[in-house]
Amino acid sequence: MMSVPQKREATSSVQLCRIMRPDDANIVGNVHGGHILKMIEEAGCIISTRHCNTQNGDRSLALLVRVEKTEFLSPVFIGEVAHVTAEITYSSKHSMEVQVKVMAENILTGTKKLANKAALWYVPCSLQNVDKITEVPPIKYASAEEEEEGRKRYEGQKMERLETKLRIEAVASPSPNPEKHTVGFSQSSLIHLVGPSDCTIHDYVNGGVTMKLMDEVAGIVAFRHCETNIVTASVDAINFHQKIKKGAVVTVTGRLTFVSSRSMEIEVLVDVSPLIATEKGKYHAVSAFFTFISLDKDNKPLPVPPLKIEGEEEQRRFEEGKARYLQNKAKRLAEQQRQQ
Structure with missing residues (x-):
């Protein structure tokens, strides 16, 4: 007699x-920003997959489609314990918003600090057919206002994902012997063959693995520009446009788009090529903007060398990066005023 999976209670x-x-x-000696991103994604995947399987029906696995702006508020050090807490805060018919916080605990003193917080969006895909998106069980809200705020966030991220996908540009190879502090001088790429250890049970790349590779490439770009200790300060929305399958070759490329006196914005793009020629051709899979800062030996911020702009395209990307920088700065100031 065939057993029927029992309905189980949702985990808050x-x-x-x-x-x-x-x-x-x-x-x-600081914990790599890519490791933090990977742990955030693991926690989000666990809670969203659990939630999607609380009802009888098609079993599914939650796949990451977007990470909202992520702030690295405090560094995490070797020997500390990272506590990563994830909670589902909104659900539409086919997607979920997961809010994640990372607390770093010094187990010698017992002190804790907020290291990171992020919002991630997942969609549930059927275990039988990865291209089939299943329905998300509804969640309970504390109030109608809370649900409405979640709906606004859902509509906003949906629109931004579409706009980002439409404006992705190919990354040109830098000119031979580029001048120092130009975009071409620090532009970097990493080529990675996707293996079984990189993948979910669907045989598609785990989102946390991709984010770690992106952070590594962005770090190389920032180091080449500054030649100092650099750390991840924040990540603008990471958009997963298409899935990456086991056996594919991914090229992760980073290039500077904007530099302020204290920070660097680096655009990171993930392109995918099939290893087998009969499969579909090269395509853009993931895109994001990473912000890095330069630090001295005492972890104090250092000035960042100015970026030398060459050509109209670089100037346009610089102006767009400057607009994002000023917008994020205004949001931080507004948040500080609300907290006072």
């Missing part, structure tokens, strides 16, 4: 805890 939140070890560190 999930927490992952892990001590940070030397292999999690960057070259100066």
